[in-house]
Amino acid sequence: xxxxxxxxxxxxxxxxxxxxxxxxxxxxxxxxxxxxxxxxxxxxxxxxxxxxxxxxxxxxxxxxxxxxxxxxxxxxxxxxxxxxxxxxxxxxxxxxxxxxxxxxxxxxxxxxxxxxxxxxxxxxxxxxxxxxxxxxxxxxxxxxxxxxxxxxxxxxxxxxxxxxxxxxxxxxxxxxxxxxxxxxxxxxxxxxxxxxxxxxxxxxxxxxxxxxxxxxxxxxxxxxxxxxxxxxxxxxxxxxxxxxxxxxxxxxxxxxxxxxxxxxxxxxxxxxxxxxxxxxxxxxxxxxxxxxxxxxxx
Amino acid sequence: xxxxxxxxxxxxxxxxxxxxxxxxxxxxxxxxxxxxxxxxxxxxxxxxxxxxxxxxxxxxxxxxxxxxxxxxxxxxxxxxxxxxxxxxxxxxxxxxxxxxxxxxxxxxxxxxxxxxxxxxxxxxxxxxxxxxxxxxxxxxxxxxxxxxxxxxxxxxxxxxxxxxxxxxxxxxxxxxxxxxxxxxxxxxxxxxxxxxxxxxxxxxxxxxxxxxxxxxxxxxxxxxxxxxxxxxxxxxxxxxxxxxxxxxxxxxxxxxxxxxxxxxxxxxxxxxxxx
Numbered sequence: 257x258x259x260x261x262x263x264x265x266x267x268x269x270x271x272x273x274x275x276x277x278x279x280x281x282x283x284x285x286x287x288x289x290x291x292x293x294x295x296x297x298x299x300x301x302x303x304x305x306x307x308x309x310x311x312x313x314x315x316x317x318x319x320x321x322x323x324x325x326x327x328x329x330x331x332x333x334x335x336x337x338x339x340x341x342x343x344x345x346x347x348x349x350x351x352x353x354x355x356x357x358x359x360x361x362x363x364x365x366x367x368x369x370x371x372x373x374x375x376x377x378x379x380x381x382x383x384x385x386x387x388x389x390x391x392x393x394x395x396x397x398x399x400x401x402x403x404x405x406x407x408x409x410x411x412x413x414x415x416x417x418x419x420x421x422x423x424x425x426x427x428x429x430x431x432x433x434x435x436x437x438x439x440x441x442x443x444x445x446x447x448x449x450x451x452x453x454x455x456x457x458x459x460x461x462x463x464x465x466x467x468x469x470x471x472x473x474x475x476x477x478x479x480x481x482x483x484x485x486x487x488x489x490x491x492x493x494x495x496x497x498x499x500x501x502x503x504x505x506x507x508x509x510x511x512x513x514x515x516x517x518x519x520x521x522x523x524x525x526x527x528x529x530x531x532x533x534x535x536x537x538x539x540x541x542x543x544x545x546x547x548x549x550x551x552x553x554x
Numbered sequence: 555x556x557x558x559x560x561x562x563x564x565x566x567x568x569x570x571x572x573x574x575x576x577x578x579x580x581x582x583x584x585x586x587x588x589x590x591x592x593x594x595x596x597x598x599x600x601x602x603x604x605x606x607x608x609x610x611x612x613x614x615x616x617x618x619x620x621x622x623x624x625x626x627x628x629x630x631x632x633x634x635x636x637x638x639x640x641x642x643x644x645x646x647x648x649x650x651x652x653x654x655x656x657x658x659x660x661x662x663x664x665x666x667x668x669x670x671x672x673x674x675x676x677x678x679x680x681x682x683x684x685x686x687x688x689x690x691x692x693x694x695x696x697x698x699x700x701x702x703x704x705x706x707x708x709x710x711x712x713x714x715x716x717x718x719x720x721x722x723x724x725x726x727x728x729x730x731x732x733x734x735x736x737x738x739x740x741x742x743x744x745x746x747x748x749x750x751x752x753x754x755x756x757x758x759x760x761x762x763x764x765x766x767x768x769x770x771x772x773x774x775x776x777x778x779x780x781x782x783x784x785x786x787x788x789x790x791x792x793x794x795x796x797x798x799x800x801x802x803x804x805x806x807x808x809x810x811x812x813x814x815x816x817x818x819x820x821x822x823x824x825x826x827x828x829x
Contacts, residue, residue: 283827317642317828320645320646322642322645322646322827322828323827323828324827340648340650341648341649341650342648344646344647344648344649345648347646349643349646351639351642351643351646353639354639354643355638355639355640355642355643356640356643357564357565357568357635357640358638358640359567359568359571359572360564360567360568364564364567368560368564369643369647371560371564372557372560372561372644372647372648372649373647373648374556408643411643
């Protein structure tokens with residue numbers, strides 16, 4: 257797909273990165289994104305987390321020039337507006353609610369998207385990677401939501417694009433489908449693929465991303481490397497009062513809840529704290545990465 | 555250009571699997587054949603030959619069906635994919651919006667032309683078998699004009715579809731446009747001309763504003779070879795432009811409708827925001 261000029265142009269800019277500078281998106285009077293500055297270096301897997309309406313999907317769509325925006329957005333050094341086809345040639349995209357022409361079969365959909373990327377149609381191997389080989393001849397309109405999402409994952413792999421934009425990649429998927437996505441994301445790290453995924457929560461995905469960006473009300477509220485978040489991770493220990501003697505200094509007693517003693521214990525001294533509790537019944541609550549992120553940017 | 559070809563090929567396949575389109579196309583084919591058979595079986599009326607009766611029937615059928623098929627097929631196509639989200643998947647690919655619009659138009663146009671040609675083809679075979687091939691050129695002219703009318707209607711359908719948020723709204727607008735083009739426009743022009751005693755030039759301009767009127771006038775002119783059946787407006791126009799000149803002008807109106815609506819739709823599609 258890419259000619260010599262395109263390759264040279266990419267060399268001049270940062271290679272295979274996602275870059276947003278001062279991106280603001282407004283629909284009428286509603287401002288969805290407010291001056292977003294974000295760079296995802298080549299090979300990094302970043303997760304955008306945030307509540308519903310935070311602007312995650314709009315951010316994804318901005319990178320595909322599907323949303324009207326001010327500021328600049330580029331993929332692999334290509335401006336998504338002035339050089340859209342070249343930018344999108346680098347991207348495999350899975351939208352929040354994927355859909356394809358309902359009259360075509362799963363195999364025909366893959367063949368269509370292969371041809372749109374200048375590749376010869378050969379749908380079966382890709383359908384096998386997502387476990388849809390038995391549904392190859394089924395019209396899309398007869399597939400379940402999870403199967404359509406698997407089909408979208410197959411389409412996102414066409415042409416082995418260096419960048420993946422995945423909007424809620426595990427929603428609608430069964431356990432096997434979720435495992436498939438996690439395996440792909442893990443492999444993406446080894447392959448040096450750049451990934452930007454959007455999700456409500458990182459449950460299960462924390463282990464396969466390198467960086468977390470918290471989006472709230474259209475603004476980046478916090479961002480951190482996952483390794484830094486794990487380094488400062490703590491757990492909440494709920495047990496019976498009173499506070500024990502010999503609790504590590506780093507542990508903190510939190511306000512009691514329902515008569516229970518609540519302790520906040522850094523990961524590093526958890527074993528010491530449990531020993532100090534001398535066999536008391538206890539329950540451990542692990543915070544989500546988002547909670548750690550909200551506590552402070554590193 | 556390859557992108558346009560790829561999209562057109564897959565869209566033709568998808569349109570030909572669309573139940574509504576296939577039903578409407580089959581109805582057109584069946585009615586065309588039935589009308590041709592009935593016209594041939596009935597006794598001569600007012601000195602009209604079998605060929606005249608068949609073509610008159612086909613002209614009226616085309617005036618109803620070509621805009622209906624073109625408008626509804628075009629209107630539902632982009633808006634339907636926008637509604638389901640399939641359009642976003644296509645727009646995330648390395649292509650320009652103009653290419654996507656062109657590919658989809660070409661894809662639906664090919665299916666539409668196939669439907670029209672099957673309908674006219676069966677009538678043509680019947681006509682050739684029963685009446686002979688002497689007036690085949692006039693019949694082929696009618697087919698060409700019908701195809702251009704269908705393409706003009708398809709362009710209008712795509713214009714309505716370009717920014718419509720969903721299929722039902724686009725189809726609603728298409729049916730309204732069909733009513734206006736086929737019924738209100740002709741009657742309105744006739745009524746206005748009679749009521750206000752409009753001069754012939756104004757009547758001509760008003761008549762040529764609708765692709766359906768332009769088709770009707772061009773088809774009658776070409777098939778009958780005279781402007782007499784077009785009334786005072788047609789006579790005036792033929793006197794000023796000559797029969798050939800009038801035919802050329804009416805063909806130009808049809809082509810302008812097809813291309814103008816297509817480019818207006820494309821411009822609209824390029825500006826629309828996918829929410």
